[in-house]
Every structure is written in C-alpha cells, then in structure tokens.
Amino acid sequence: MTAGGLAEITLFLVLSVLLAWPFGLWIARVAEGGPTPLDPLLRPIERGIYRLSGIDPSAGMGWQAYTLSLLALNVLHFLLLYLMLRLQYYLPLNPDHLAGMSPRLAFNTAMSFVTNTNWQAYSGETTLSPGSQMWGLTSHMFVSAATGIAAALAFIRALRQNAVAELGNFWADLTRITLYVLLPVAVVGGLLLVALGVPQTLATHADATTLEGAHQTISLGPVAFMEVIKELGTNGGGYFNANSAHPFENPSALTSLIETFLIIFIPFALTFTFGRMVGAPRQGYALLAVSLVFIVASLAAVLSAEAHGNPLLTALGVDPHLGDMEGKEVRFGITLSSLFAVITTATSCGAVNAMLDSFMPLSGMVPMFLIQLGEIVPGGVGSGLYGLLVFALLAVFVAGLMVGRTPEYLGKKIQAREVKLAMLAVLILPLSILGGAALSAVLPQALAALGNAGPHGLSELLYAYTSATGNNGSAFAGLSADTPWFDTTIGIAMLLGRYAFLVPVMAIAGSLAAKVKLPPSAGTFPTDGPLFVGLLVGVIIILGGLQFMPALSLGPLAEHFVMLAGKTF
Amino acid sequence: MSTQADTLSLFDGRILSRAARDAFVKLNPLTLMRNPVIFFTEVVSALVSVLGVADAVSGRPAGFELAIALFLWLTVLFATFAEAVAEGRGRARAESLRRTRTETIAKKLADPKDRRRYTKIPATELRAGDVVLVEAGDLIPSDGDVIEGMASVNESAITGESAPVIREAGGDRSAVTGGTLVVSDWLVVRITAEPGSTFLDRMIRLVEGAERRKTPNEIALDILLAGLTLIFLIAVVTLVGLAHYSGTMIPVPVLVALLVCLIPTTIGGLLSAIGIAGMDRLVRFNVLATSGRAVEAAGDVDTLLLDKTGTITFGNRMAAAFIPAPGIGERRLAEAAVRASLGDETPEGRSILAFARDRYGIVPETMKGGTVVPFTAQTRLSGLDAEGHQWRKGAVDSVLAWLGETNPPAAFTAAVERIARAGGTPLAVAEDKTLLGVIELKDIVKPSIRERFAALRRMGIRTVMVTGDNRLTAAAIASEAGVDDFIAEATPQDKLAYIRRVQAEGRLVAMTGDGTNDAPALAQADVGVAMQSGTQAAREAANMVDLDSDPTKLIEIVEIGKQLLITRGALTTFSIANDVSKYFAILPAIFVTSYPELAALNVMRLTSPQSAIMSAVIFNAIIIVLLVPLALRGVRFKPIGAAQLLRRNLLLYGVGGVIAPFIGIKLIDLALTLLGLV
Numbered sequence A: 001m002t003a004g005g006l007a008e009i010t011l012f013l014v015l016s017v018l019l020a021w022p023f024g025l026w027i028a029r030v031a032e033g034g035p036t037p038l039d040p041l042l043r044p045i046e047r048g049i050y051r052l053s054g055i056d057p058s059a060g061m062g063w064q065a066y067t068l069s070l071l072a073l074n075v076l077h078f079l080l081l082y083l084m085l086r087l088q089y090y091l092p093l094n095p096d097h098l099a100g101m102s103p104r105l106a107f108n109t110a111m112s113f114v115t116n117t118n119w120q121a122y123s124g125e126t127t128l129s130p131g132s133q134m135w136g137l138t139s140h141m142f143v144s145a146a147t148g149i150a151a152a153l154a155f156i157r158a159l160r161q162n163a164v165a166e167l168g169n170f171w172a173d174l175t176r177i178t179l180y181v182l183l184p185v186a187v188v189g190g191l192l193l194v195a196l197g198v199p200q201t202l203a204t205h206a207d208a209t210t211l212e213g214a215h216q217t218i219s220l221g222p223v224a225f226m227e228v229i230k231e232l233g234t235n236g237g238g239y240f241n242a243n244s245a246h247p248f249e250n251p252s253a254l255t256s257l258i259e260t261f262l263i264i265f266i267p268f269a270l271t272f273t274f275g276r277m278v279g280a281p282r283q284g285y286a287l288l289a290v291s292l293v294f295i296v297a298s299l300a301a302v303l304s305a306e307a308h309g310n311p312l313l314t315a316l317g318v319d320p321h322l323g324d325m326e327g328k329e330v331r332f333g334i335t336l337s338s339l340f341a342v343i344t345t346a347t348s349c350g351a352v353n354a355m356l357d358s359f360m361p362l363s364g365m366v367p368m369f370l371i372q373l374g375e376i377v378p379g380g381v382g383s384g385l386y387g388l389l390v391f392a393l394l395a396v397f398v399a400g401l402m403v404g405r406t407p408e409y410l411g412k413k414i415q416a417r418e419v420k421l422a423m424l425a426v427l428i429l430p431l432s433i434l435g436g437a438a439l440s441a442v443l444p445q446a447l448a449a450l451g452n453a454g455p456h457g458l459s460e461l462l463y464a465y466t467s468a469t470g471n472n473g474s475a476f477a478g479l480s481a482d483t484p485w486f487d488t489t490i491g492i493a494m495l496l497g498r499y500a501f502l503v504p505v506m507a508i509a510g511s512l513a514a515k516v517k518l519p520p521s522a523g524t525f526p527t528d529g530p531l532f533v534g535l536l537v538g539v540i541i542i543l544g545g546l547q548f549m550p551a552l553s554l555g556p557l558a559e560h561f562v563m564l565a566g567k568t569f
Numbered sequence B: 001m002s003t004q005a006d007t008l009s010l011f012d013g014r015i016l017s018r019a020a021r022d023a024f025v026k027l028n029p030l031t032l033m034r035n036p037v038i039f040f041t042e043v044v045s046a047l048v049s050v051l052g053v054a055d056a057v058s059g060r061p062a063g064f065e066l067a068i069a070l071f072l073w074l075t076v077l078f079a080t081f082a083e084a085v086a087e088g089r090g091r092a093r094a095e096s097l098r099r100t101r102t103e104t105i106a107k108k109l110a111d112p113k114d115r116r117r118y119t120k121i122p123a124t125e126l127r128a129g130d131v132v133l134v135e136a137g138d139l140i141p142s143d144g145d146v147i148e149g150m151a152s153v154n155e156s157a158i159t160g161e162s163a164p165v166i167r168e169a170g171g172d173r174s175a176v177t178g179g180t181l182v183v184s185d186w187l188v189v190r191i192t193a194e195p196g197s198t199f200l201d202r203m204i205r206l207v208e209g210a211e212r213r214k215t216p217n218e219i220a221l222d223i224l225l226a227g228l229t230l231i232f233l234i235a236v237v238t239l240v241g242l243a244h245y246s247g248t249m250i251p252v253p254v255l256v257a258l259l260v261c262l263i264p265t266t267i268g269g270l271l272s273a274i275g276i277a278g279m280d281r282l283v284r285f286n287v288l289a290t291s292g293r294a295v296e297a298a299g300d301v302d303t304l305l306l307d308k309t310g311t312i313t314f315g316n317r318m319a320a321a322f323i324p325a326p327g328i329g330e331r332r333l334a335e336a337a338v339r340a341s342l343g344d345e346t347p348e349g350r351s352i353l354a355f356a357r358d359r360y361g362i363v364p365e366t367m368k369g370g371t372v373v374p375f376t377a378q379t380r381l382s383g384l385d386a387e388g389h390q391w392r393k394g395a396v397d398s399v400l401a402w403l404g405e406t407n408p409p410a411a412f413t414a415a416v417e418r419i420a421r422a423g424g425t426p427l428a429v430a431e432d433k434t435l436l437g438v439i440e441l442k443d444i445v446k447p448s449i450r451e452r453f454a455a456l457r458r459m460g461i462r463t464v465m466v467t468g469d470n471r472l473t474a475a476a477i478a479s480e481a482g483v484d485d486f487i488a489e490a491t492p493q494d495k496l497a498y499i500r501r502v503q504a505e506g507r508l509v510a511m512t513g514d515g516t517n518d519a520p521a522l523a524q525a526d527v528g529v530a531m532q533s534g535t536q537a538a539r540e541a542a543n544m545v546d547l548d549s550d551p552t553k554l555i556e557i558v559e560i561g562k563q564l565l566i567t568r569g570a571l572t573t574f575s576i577a578n579d580v581s582k583y584f585a586i587l588p589a590i591f592v593t594s595y596p597e598l599a600a601l602n603v604m605r606l607t608s609p610q611s612a613i614m615s616a617v618i619f620n621a622i623i624i625v626l627l628v629p630l631a632l633r634g635v636r637f638k639p640i641g642a643a644q645l646l647r648r649n650l651l652l653y654g655v656g657g658v659i660a661p662f663i664g665i666k667l668i669d670l671a672l673t674l675l676g677l678v
Helices: A003-031 A039-053 A063-086 A103-114 A130-160 A170-195 A223-232 A253-277 A281-307 A311-315 A333-346 A361-372 A383-403 A416-442 A454-469 A484-513 A530-564 B013-025 B036-057 B063-100 B199-208 B216-245 B252-262 B265-284 B292-300 B308-312 B330-341 B347-360 B396-403 B410-421 B449-458 B471-481 B492-504 B516-524 B536-541 B551-577 B579-591 B596-601 B609-633 B642-674
Strands: A205-209 A215-219 B105-109 B118-122 B131-135 B144-154 B165-168 B181-191 B287-289 B303-307 B313-324 B371-373 B381-386 B389-395 B425-431 B434-445 B462-466 B485-487 B509-513 B527-531 B544-546
Touching: A003 A130, A003 A170, A003 A253, A003 A281, A003 A333, A039 A170, A063 A103, A063 A130, A063 A170, A063 A484, A103 A130, A103 A484, A130 A170, A130 A223, A130 A253, A130 A383, A130 A484, A170 A223, A170 A253, A223 A253, A253 A281, A253 A333, A253 A383, A281 A333, A281 A361, A281 A383, A281 A530, A311 A530, A333 A361, A361 A454, A361 A530, A383 A416, A383 A484, A383 A530, A383 B216, A383 B551, A383 B642, A416 A454, A416 A484, A416 A530, A416 B216, A454 A484, A454 A530, A454 B216, A530 B216, A530 B551, A530 B579, A530 B596, A530 B642, B013 B063, B036 B063, B036 B216, B036 B252, B036 B265, B063 B199, B063 B252, B063 B265, B063 B609, B131 B144, B199 B287, B216 B252, B216 B265, B216 B292, B216 B551, B252 B579, B252 B609, B265 B287, B265 B292, B265 B551, B265 B609, B287 B292, B292 B527, B292 B551, B303 B308, B303 B492, B303 B551, B308 B313, B308 B434, B308 B462, B308 B471, B308 B551, B313 B330, B313 B347, B330 B347, B330 B381, B330 B389, B330 B425, B330 B434, B347 B425, B347 B434, B381 B396, B389 B396, B396 B425, B396 B434, B410 B425, B410 B434, B434 B471, B449 B462, B449 B471, B449 B551, B462 B471, B471 B485, B485 B492, B492 B509, B492 B516, B509 B516, B509 B551, B516 B527, B516 B536, B527 B536, B527 B551, B544 B551, B551 B579, B551 B609, B551 B642, B579 B596, B579 B609, B579 B642, B609 B642
Parallel strands: B303 B462, B303 B509, B462 B485, B509 B527, B527 B544
Antiparallel strands: A205 A215, B105 B118, B105 B131, B131 B181, B144 B165, B144 B181, B287 B544, B313 B434, B371 B381, B381 B389, B389 B425, B425 B434
16 A cells, blocks of 8 residues: 555545535435526426326325335336346347346346346346347436435435425436436546547447457447446446456546546435535535545555455465455556445445455455445445435434433434334344345355355355345355356345335335424534544444344454464365 | 432342342243343243253253353343332332321211211222311311312321411312321312322322333333344344354354343343333422323423422512612612611511611611501501601502602602513602602512523523513513513413414423413423422323422423433443443354454453353343442433533443443453352
8 A cells, every 4th residue: 555545545535525515415406306507408308208207296295105106116127127138139239149038037137236236147248238238227227326316315305394294206306316417427427438448339349369360359338328327326237247347347547536436426425415405514414424434444444454465475475565466457456446345335336346255354344344234334326325314313312312302313303113114124134134144154055156165155155145135236256146046035135125124214204204393402412513423433333233243253254364374265 | 208218228228128029020021021122031041041951951061051041040130120129219108108098087078068967988988079078187088179168288298398288278279189187277178089099099109110101212212122132133043054154053052142242131121220210210309200201201391481480580579779769869768768667577578678788788776766657458558757757668659648749750750660660569768758769679580590591501491481470571580580481471371372382393391380270281281290289180280290399390300301311321322332342252252163263353362262251141241230220320410511411421331331341341251260160
C-alpha cells in the first residue's frame, strides 16, 4: 500500500460523496414530482406511459397496495425473464443460435436478476445471446434497481409524514426513477465507457490472428450500456463471465474507478435524498457517516491483508513487494482491486474486478461480513437505505430508553408492531445464510461442488448463501454453482433475501406512516450526531453481525490462523 | 407515608428469605412462559440436566455437563429471584395496608333522612348505594360520598398524614375512603364501592403486583428479546452442520452454554423486576399508579399542566410593594401601614408587617394606650387609634368612604387600577383623614420554581400554568414563574380542550386535579394525577392518585417515569453489549479440537476450554444477581437534556457493557484455576 494508493482512495471517497450530494437532492425532487430541467424532454414520455398503462400518478397507495403492486410487477418480470431465457433459441438477436437455459438455471437466473442479485450460475458470453443480455438482463437491471429505490422512497415518506397512511404511487415512483434518475446517468455513463474503449456492438465476436499466427475468436457484444446499469443499479451481472476483470468490461484503471464510483453513486446519494425528504439533512449525514465508518474500516482491513502478500508464498521466495496478486488484474493492482471488492460488497452490487476466492483469508472475510450485515452500509440502491433504517429503528429501540422516553425515530414511536416486523426481517439473514450453508456443509451432493477442501471450502459455501441472501451476486468462484442443489437453494435464498425482508419493511412503513409525528424537543433522542453514528455502528455489528462469528471462525478466521501456522489443505 | 415500606432496606432479611422461596415457585413453566428468554433458558437447562444425569447413570464422565447444568439453573433462579425480591418489597407494604383493613361494623341506615334508626352489619356486606352513619371513633366502612354532615377524619391509614382533614357534604371534599377514622362529629355516607373493589383493596392489589400487566414498551422489548433468542438459536443450531464439515462434534451442553450466554438473559431476567420497582418507587413517594402503563407514560410526558395556586405560587396574597400617594414619603406610608395592620390577623395583614420589616427594617413599636381596630369582613378595615392619631388600612373603597374622599389623586387611582389589572389586591392606607398611598398585595411565585421549570425545559418538557385569573394577571405570573404557556380564566372545559389540542400535535400531557369537574380532563390526559383529598369522580378518572394531595409532585412523577425507562434501557444495552466478550471466551474453546490455531482468538488467555466455557456461563448467571440492586434502585437520574443523558448512559452501560464481561470472565477463570476446579 503506497501513499499514492492511499491518496487515490481518499480522493475517490471524497469525490464520490461530493458528487452524490447534489444527485441525492435531485432524486428527492424527482420523488416529490417537482419540476426538473429534463421535463421538456421526459415529461411527454412520462405522461405517455401513464396514459398507455392507465396510471393515475397522483393516486396514493397504502402500504398493502404499494407492496402488492411492487410484488405483482416483480412476479410478472420473473415469468417474462424465465420464458425469455428458456426460449432464447427462438428469439431474435441470437446469431450464434445459442440454446435456451435449463429450467433450474433459468429459474436461478431469472430470480437473480429480478431480485437485483445478479448471481451468475451461467457464463454470459457462452450461454446468452446479445438479445437475452439486452432485452432480458439489462432491462431487468433497470426494473430491479427502480423497485428498490421506490420502496426506499415509500419508507422515507412514512417517516416524513404526520398520520397519513399513503406512501405514494408505486407506478409513478417506478416510472419517474427510471426516466429521471437511472436513464440519464446510464446514457452519459454508457457513452463515457464507449469512449474509454468498452465495446457496444451487436457483433458476437471478432476474429483475430495473433503474432504467432494462431486464430482467436474474441467475444463481443452490447457491453457498455449493460456495464453502466450493472454498476449504477448495484446489480453486478456482467456481460462476460469474468465480470469487471474482463478487459472489455473494464479496460483501464480509469474505467475501474468510474465503475466503482457508479456502484456507490446512488447508495450514497440516497442518504442525502433521505435527509432532504425528512426535512433534516443531518439525519441523512448520520446514515452516510455510518456507511463511511464501515467502508473505511473494511478498506483498511482488506488493504493491510492484501498488501503484504501470502506469507506461504513469501517463504517460497516470491517477492511480497506487490502484495497478494493472485487472481488480480495487473492494470488494477492491490489498491483498485481492494477498493472495488469493498465497494461492491458494501453495496449489494456484486460486480468484481478481481477474484475474491484468491484474496487472503481475512480480506476475503471482510466482503463476506459486509454482505452478512444485511447489505445496508450503504447497501444496494434503495434496499440498502431501508435496511439501514430498520437497524436505525432497532438501535433507537434498544438504547432510546436511556434518555427516559419510550423510543422514537424522527418523531415516530417505535412500538411492538414495528419491533416485531423488524425482527422478522432481520431474522431472514441468519436463517437463509447460515441455514443454507449448514445444510450444504453436510450434504454430499453439495460438497461435491466445492473447489477447495478445509476452511476455504466452507468459506465458499458460506459466501454463496451470503451473497444470494444479501442480493449481492458476487462469488467465491471456487464453487461450481450450476447444480440442481445450488440452483434451487440459492434461488430460494435470493427470493427470501429480497422479498421476505422487503414485505415486513413495507409493513413497518405502513405502520409508521399512520402514526402521529411527535415534535422534537430537548428531551428527544438525538439521531443526527456522532453519538448516534457510534451507537448505530455498534448495534449493526452486535445485532446484525456477531451471529455470523461462529461460522466465520470456522471459515476465513480458521484459514487465516492455520495459514499463519504454515498449514494448507 | 411513614410505614415500614419506607425504611425497608434493599436487602431486608425477611424479604430476601421469602424471595428465595418464591424464586423456586416461579420456576413453574406455566407462569415462566410470560418471560420468553428465561423460559427458553429453563427448557435448555432441563435438557442439559437430563443429558448430564443420563451420562452419570451410564457411567460416562458427567461432571462438566452437570456443572454447566447447575449454572444454567442458577441463571433461571436468579432471574425469578430478582422478580420475587421486587414483589416482596411491594408485598411488605401491602401487608401493612391490610392490617388497617380490620373487620369493621357498619351502621346501615334504613332511611337516609333518619340518623337514629340503623342496623349494624359487617362492612363486607355493604353494596354500592347503601347509606351508612359514621360517628366519632368509627372507622369508615367503605368508600363513599358524604351526603350529610361534616367531620374531621384521620386518613393516616391511607396517606400516612396524621393531621385530620375535613370531610363534608357537597363540594370537592365529599369523598371518604374505607379504613379511615372519623375523629369528631358524624357523617352520613353513601357507599360507592362494591365489596372487594374499594380504594384500599385496589391499592393492596397494586402494590402486591397482582394486577401487573406488561406495559406496551415491555411487550415490544419482549418481542425484541425473543427475536434475538431466535437469531442466536439459528446461529448455534447451524453451527452443528458447519462444525461437522470442519470435523468437530460439539457436545450439546457446550452448544447450550454458548446459546445461553448469547441470548439476552440479563435483561430478560431483570425486566419485570425493573417494572415492579418503578411502581414501588412511586408508592414510596406516596403516589399510586393504576398501571405500569401510566408510569411509562409519565416518562414520555412532554407537557405539564400545573395549577397556579399551590404549585407555582404559595396561593395566598402577600404584600409586595408600597406605593405612596403624591407628596408622601415611602417610609411614612410603610410606618402607617404597619400601625394600621397591627389589628389584622389575616395572612395578608401579617405579610404587610413582614414585608415592612424586611424591606424598611420597621419593627412595630408598642403604642401606649392605643386602641386596635381589628379587621372584620363587614368593615373591611383595620387600624389603630393612639397618641391622638388614627391609622386605617383596608379595601380601597372602604378607606375612601372612611376618609369621605370622593376624588382621590389621579396617581393613586392609576396605581390602584394597575395593581388590580395585574391580578393583585390594592389596599389603601390613611392617617388622620390623609390618604397616604396604596399597598400592593399579590400572589407570590415560589422562590425555586423558576429553576425547576428551566430544568424541565432542558429535559424537553413544556410547563403550562392553569389559573382562573384573567389573561393579564396570568401573563404576569407566567412570565415571572417562567412557564412556557398558560391558560387564563380556565374552566374545566378549557383544560380539556387544551389537552386535546396539544395531544393532536403529538404531545403527551400530564395534569393534576381534584374536583369532579376535573374528571374529563384527568381522563383525557395521558397522565392524570388525582389528589387523595379530591372527589371520588376525580380519583376514578385519573390513572394516578397522590396520597399527599400535593400538586407539585407531578414533576417528580415525571422524573420517576423517566428513571424507570432509563433503567430499562441501560440494562438492555448492557445485556446486549455483553455478547461481544462471550464469543471470545467460548468460540476458541469449542473449536480447539478442529483448529488449535484458533486459540489466537482467546484474547483473555483463559486457562482451558472447560474453564473458558464455565467462566462465561458463571458470569452470565451472577451478573443477574449483581444487577438486582441497580434494577430495584434505578439508574441515577439527572434532569439534563437527552443528548447529555445519552452520552453518559451509552458510555456507562454500552461501552461498559462491552468491557465489563471481559474482566469478569477473566476473574472467574482465575478463581476457578486457583481453586483447582478446572
């Protein structure tokens, strides 16, 4: 880790926050239906969509109606995508006549893209046609991202308003977020990536003859625009199997920085959106600060573990000067690979520009732990914010009594109903992650798919269910995931991680929205200062993270200490 | 109240021995089910015990298992013991109350109009609507309203106050309480309570905790604790599979030990004790709350409706200024006022003497041969005739009439009007046909009340003064006392409307009241405190009754409510923060066979895997007992703002909760090692 690297990361974080700030206020304006400079261009399209689909954008929805609309849309998209993947052979833009997916792989993949997970049990360039990648996957990257943001906006409205049960109109939210938030950035970002060398073509491959005269077929496709929404929507599903480590997805250090920024852009921005919409910017800063605490600590841990290289290799005479370079691209090095790994798991993106499986045990544990916290610091677009708010409610509930009042957050009393629903949501994480990993750890057919023995194999298992439940989608790649057991159970983990969390959260929003908003006073628990930031960090670790300690001890921690003792498996 | 409950020390021997017995009775799973965390602990304790005994019977080594089982049972017992101690303190108080409820004989009147014909029946047979005669020396047989007569009643059985109070028919002093003693005269009382539901009965049940229901916040907290238990159950059960992969079979007792250390047994065990102790603190403060919910609401209250008279001001008017007429010296006026007031024995008259002495150093000299003219309600004058002079002081129109003055100086009239407008009382002073000036009498604000209100404001509580005075007067006193708002010319309807309005803004309101017409407002308020001296209707409508009938106590009631909530929050935080250390104690110990290298996580350097597990389990059990005094006494409360309170408590119970068990577990491990037990 060099001083240059440190400066690079600091500058990256500072610039990300500074750019996210105005964008967060922009999202708030879009959410409130306010006028924007893009109106002349987009308003007619928006109105056209409403007219075509018979939507009254001003009709308010209670939490049930909002959630049902959201779920109905997601079910529809799941079916649509499933059919597309199954019937790929018969669909247009399939010049290589690729066959359709197997039922279980299509189920896994459709679930993966509808839930914003983008777990890829398939290999993009050899399994999917440009048509499937564009119409099937890329379009769902927009929908799943907009779905998450819409749910977060509904939750913010619940905290903002005084005894009004309605949370906004889901269809209007979805439309406006897609048109005014995702599309403009995607267009600009996509063109930028094209300019920096990322291909965008309907040709499926280029033929090349190498200097030695060998013949090569190099896969191509409409990569650039899929790439940008992959990051912007914290989706993570790459055009190529190698994801952002592939030179056509991520050609240079500069594109890597741009892509890393795109991942964190909306999650950061939404904290400002939150502050603006609840009328108290400092409330948003506090949530941003919590995320930054985790990101900075994670970066420190990953960088320090990666920078010194593998002691076992050093002992064999490998120069540790460049750090642990196994599974990393030389054009990114330790710094950009570590930054990407932390940002992609602190959000629920899951794109990778280096192979996490090859990280040192401790630096592989950090991304895993970030996902296990529930993808909330700052988490995926929208889903991260509402997840973080659930933990804010729990933090206030646990410690709020210490100011001598029954707990309240932003003037909303937190009572039995909210606590019940919050615990229901939070329970899903250990149930799905630990339950999935523990079952797999004793099933012979699951163990057969492991690429490694010993604690590293366990890490691969644990990471798979962690990634699926957290809707992250990245992998410890040692696992051969396209088996009946993993396709099915990981598909279910993605389902639980998205909807079994979202539905109780929306119910909390409904319950909070209808409550009277208490005016703040000197006796109110302050939720906007460093004290609250510290409290929330502690509560997230203790209530959200520590239950994974036993599992992590047997996986990466064991691997780390065993490695220090000089043993391998 | 100077009963024994006051003097009970925290660990009175009788209470402790009774509680130790009750702790075992409370192990009954049917009743323990109310407490999900401790119930769960009991179930797994039974499981480990059965496994331990089975091993012992079949000759396998079972010492370690049985030792774990022992401390798991102690965890459960300490929790039930904490609750039993808290209840014991209330029970001691209830017993002292019960002693006053001796079998009384009632004189039931056949005809309420005729006091001479009555039949004697046991008080327990009285129904609501019966009319009884109570004479000097009789105990009042049950709760009721006086419909005829007036008597002095000793209510010390209820209030602890031995000075008798007047009870009479009509008005706001008509309620009498069963078990109190008529000292003089007689009363005809219409009984209002059915047998078994008198005020005394209710009071006994309340302090015994028999009617205790979980408060809304306790229910929510229970859900959180049950949820955490479930999360850790998942973590520990799945560990079996993960450990199997890693080549370890973790024995069930060890898994249970890990689980019990992780689930929030500390707060789970102390939660109900904290609630009972909160009620008990109120009782010792001579305030009865009808439910724990009311105590909780008291902590949440952010608007206090305070009656001006008696709470904010002393309630009687006192001299505050001498304003001389044109051409008269202030000292001459003061001296004349003193002489004229020698014959005025009313509090107002005495206050004039006190004020003149304090302000001008005037000591009333004894006048030879003077004639004192006493104050009477007819003349509304007092005065002194001596040494050939006449001094008079009294109501302005009376003095002017005495002077024969029809056209007083404009400055005098202006002063009189100003005083009257500000809610004070002007008294004119004259000497030998000369009008000297005016004395201003006014309601004096209690000296320390301003600081009290400032402290409340720092806690985020608004104070609202309720008064029958006109707006101008009210505004003057409000600004002097430093209240945030006031209701002038307040009728009971005004109070009710005000409460509804601020409640609609999301505020929680507390108020005191005693009259029947206060009842709707008392019922509407989130915390309504009725005075024991008040009417039956007020006491029914309120959710607290102040036995001392001291409206100032509202402020302390709010503080007790806050203290209860803070204690609950502090111990919850402490309990959850404790978990961090337990991982470091137990995890290296249970994985030592698969990965001896994980001993690096044994940051406490505990002697052996067995001692590590035992130390964590023992710490987990005894921390409950160690925290019982804190749970019962409550966390010290200071009236400071929420931000400061949070900083202080978070440091103490949050950070402290992370660190303390590291030290505790290490010490227990050292002790076990020294004793050679592991």
